[in-house]
Amino acid sequence: MIKRPRNTKEKGIVENLVYKDGKSFVGVCLTFDIVEEGDNPTEVMKSLKEAVELHLETVIRNNLSEELLNRYAPEEYWEKYFETAKGIEKLSLKDTNSITVSPYYRSLTTQMA
Numbered sequence: 001m002i003k004r005p006r007n008t009k010e011k012g013i014v015e016n017l018v019y020k021d022g023k024s025f026v027g028v029c030l031t032f033d034i035v036e037e038g039d040n041p042t043e044v045m046k047s048l049k050e051a052v053e054l055h056l057e058t059v060i061r062n063n064l065s066e067e068l069l070n071r072y073a074p075e076e077y078w079e080k081y082f083e084t085a086k087g088i089e090k091l092s093l094k095d096t097n098s099i100t101v102s103p104y105y106r107s108l109t110t111q112m113a
Helices: 041-061 075-086
Strands: 011-021 024-029 034-038 098-105
Touching: 011 041, 011 075, 024 041, 034 041
Parallel strands: none
Antiparallel strands: 011 024, 011 098, 024 034
């Protein structure tokens, strides 16, 4: 089981992964279990970030359960994430995997409340 810091409506961390799967790219928000797919890794990451922002905004604006901010992706995606993170210092510009870790704070999302 994946153990991560507990996210709240006040603050938290969002972890994303984009990787190549066959001829397409898969983007996964590991924190909220959101998946996007496409032909361009940059566009997949952009689409994933938009989906994450909308999810976060919806939870805060509608005062939904914080469990929705801690709904982690299946372990297979986390294994890809940790594998990529472990070797990140060895990545070259040609590698297709990328990860992002983005903190969020309520002060940055007060317009959503």
